[in-house]
Amino acid sequence: MINFHVMTLFPEMIESGTGGSILGRARKNGLISVDAVNIRDFTDNKHGRCDDYPYGGGAGMVMQAQPVCDCCKAVRESINGQGRNGDSTRVIYLTPQGRTLSQEMAEDLAKEEDIILLCGHYEGIDERALELLHTENVSIGDFVLTGGELPALVMIDCISRLVPGVLGGDESALIESFHDNLLEYPQYTRPEVYEGLRVPEILLSGHHENVEKWRREQSIERTLRLRPDLIPGAKLDKRETRYLESLMEKENGN
Numbered sequence: 001m002i003n004f005h006v007m008t009l010f011p012e013m014i015e016s017g018t019g020g021s022i023l024g025r026a027r028k029n030g031l032i033s034v035d036a037v038n039i040r041d042f043t044d045n046k047h048g049r050c051d052d053y054p055y056g057g058g059a060g061m062v063m064q065a066q067p068v069c070d071c072c073k074a075v076r077e078s079i080n081g082q083g084r085n086g087d088s089t090r091v092i093y094l095t096p097q098g099r100t101l102s103q104e105m106a107e108d109l110a111k112e113e114d115i116i117l118l119c120g121h122y123e124g125i126d127e128r129a130l131e132l133l134h135t136e137n138v139s140i141g142d143f144v145l146t147g148g149e150l151p152a153l154v155m156i157d158c159i160s161r162l163v164p165g166v167l168g169g170d171e172s173a174l175i176e177s178f179h180d181n182l183l184e185y186p187q188y189t190r191p192e193v194y195e196g197l198r199v200p201e202i203l204l205s206g207h208h209e210n211v212e213k214w215r216r217e218q219s220i221e222r223t224l225r226l227r228p229d230l231i232p233g234a235k236l237d238k239r240e241t242r243y244l245e246s247l248m249e250k251e252n253g254n
């Protein structure tokens, strides 16, 4: 069970992004919870303003420290109120300046009971809020989005699928891409022939061991072709290492 607490100006984006499909089912089954908290509810002015002009000038608006910090305080207190430790709950701030999200990071976060996600908007959040909340800064890639909500949803998705029971089969989380640092092998389903293209014969053979061997080889081949940067970290046995070497020799024209 992981409890996600999302601090945002657009709680409806978080609700709709986690209401259906696998995450919706996981929420209904009590395997994850998602609490979208509106930062605007914590403003200390009657207009509900959360942003202001940047000191020093420049384009855009900056989210103020006070509503963000008060929102986080309320979230921590609510976690404490549920008998868990809100004061030590990690706060992840979604920002293109953060460490790039990886499967390893998701696996680490999947061990937590509670995770607080902070979504920024406008030109960012007053630096003092980030300092006071001891945020860990995470980016989902080298591109800039309009806000942190989509990145927060990406994080909730990739962490949730690691929670036992969220995916159908128990192993499905393990076999897919990035297991052993290899990409996934190609998949086929009926019919046997589509537009003249046949399913590889070996998959119809019913010979389980040969199928497994073929799939591993396909994974190695794909990884070498599409993500050669993953190869140094790939976990291969002796036979697979020889197979990889033979592919590399072929590639080098030997």
Ligand code: ADE
Pocket: 094, 095, 096, 138, 139, 140, 141, 142, 143, 144, 145, 146, 147, 148, 151
């Ligand atoms: N906010 C805006 N762009 C982002 C990105 N690439 N990753 C995380 N948060 C963001």
